[in-house]
Amino acid sequence: MARGDGKLTHDFLVEGEMGDDRAPQDACGVFGVWAPGEDVAKLTYFGLYALQHRGQESAGIAVSDGHRIVVYKDMGLVSQVFTEASLMSLQGHLAIGHTRYSTTGASCWDNAQPTFRATATGHLAIAHNGNLTNTPELAQRVAALESDSGQLPLGTPKPTRATSDTELVTALIAAHPDVSMEAAAIKELPQLQGAFSLVFMDDTTLYAARDPQGIRPLVLGRLERGWVVASETAALDIVGASYVREIEPGELVAIDEHGLRTHCFAKPAPKGCIFEFVYLARPDTTISDRSVQATRVEIGRRLAREHPADADLVIPVPESGRYGAIGYAQESGIPFSEGLVKNAYVGRTFIQPSQTIRQLGIRLKLNPLREVVADQRLVVVDDSIVRGNTQRALVRMLREAGAREVHVRIASPPVKWPCFYGIDFATRAELIANGLTVEEICRSIGADSLGYVSLEGLVASTTLPADDLCRACFDGIYPVPVPEPEVLGKHLLEGIERRLTSPTGAGAADALTHP
16 A cells, blocks of 8 residues: 555545455445634544444545645545544645445445545535435436536546546536535535435535435534534544534535534435444434434343243344343343454455355354353344344354354344445345245244344334334335336446447447446
8 A cells, every 4th residue: 555655636635545244334434524723634533433333445534724625545444544644744624534335336446535526616525425316317417517518617627437426426516617615515415316414525614414314314513613523423422522413304504614504405304214223323322312322222122022032141243232132131131141252353354364264254253252152042132134144154153152042133123125325235135034034034044043123113212203214124115216226236337437438338328328
């Protein structure tokens, strides 16, 4: 990984370039700060550190000193991408940051965020959490703009090789030479469909916007000398910001030297993602004034009432099953114990395991405490089952460690439908609950019994109205229309790009309409 050899182009500094069965993953974490007199780069670094769980593929920070935007981004974890020296080079009063897990566009440096564009009046950088569902239509609009040079501001560079929906949003907001960035955003945001929690900036102003359904979280915080926006309240805590409120669905907030102002660009129709409570958010985060940790404990209590077990110990699958297991133990009266040890240093890696190591599978991340589980009847609490491979390996591992019985309890209903709003689930054909009954899944993973919390129990645990929650991964009811299968997929825009650049390929309009 090369460092310190960045090049300056269009006031855009680029540095640090480098060339199984997964748990559900979120799209990204976003953070923004407007704070004259503060070290905004370091505030953003620590804010991203608190949001690392939301994306481990790449990280980036954009900073403005009022005249230009400097972007530093790379592949890897926040602690791998940034050094003391790189943060010292990012000077200004305004910054945004991003941690990425890809849901549209390949995991590569070009798609790392924040994105950047020069505009007729300055510069624009954007960080995005979520996933858009009308990407083909947006790509068609961008292609039309770029084929007509008169529609793009003078000096706007040709786009990078980026193939993310965020890049499309950046191009569309930048392509308004006759209005301010704020006005351009108000024009373009209503055209976006799907999930988006955006944090973006021009040379002088911090912006935050949330889709009308408010599917992904976004919160506002106050510093002594400034403002902060972030995906989760835990990121406010780590930088010493006090929680003010959530960014409302359909709201655009702008923060500059004149203070904070807000615009409603769409009628709100709240549908917050219920899976944030199950798995995605940190337990020390608050969503809709409800503690995530308290919700998970309550889910465990309801799980114990709905699916009791005759057992000796309740153990969690760390870390995601911990609070559900605590609630299950509290309600059932069965003692709680840590029966599995997680390797805290196993995250996303670019080193592929050898065949021998691959066969060990889950032991890279989890290993049983034999003296705890041996000769015990166990209740094992986890957050969800996707394909079933992890639970199958876990049950086998616990039996090999001497467990007499293994009763699996899941702190969410069966996942039967994929997410198109920013969670990278398996395809519907790969979801084990889509084709099998609970009894068949139990036999498939080798457990003595299997129980999922009911959807009604999960909703009640959040204390939020069912109609205010997106539950599509459990019930198949999507609050925002989902496009046809032929225009879905993480690599949709790569396919469009290949058609546009192929000498024998279809024309732009045809390629975008029929990817």
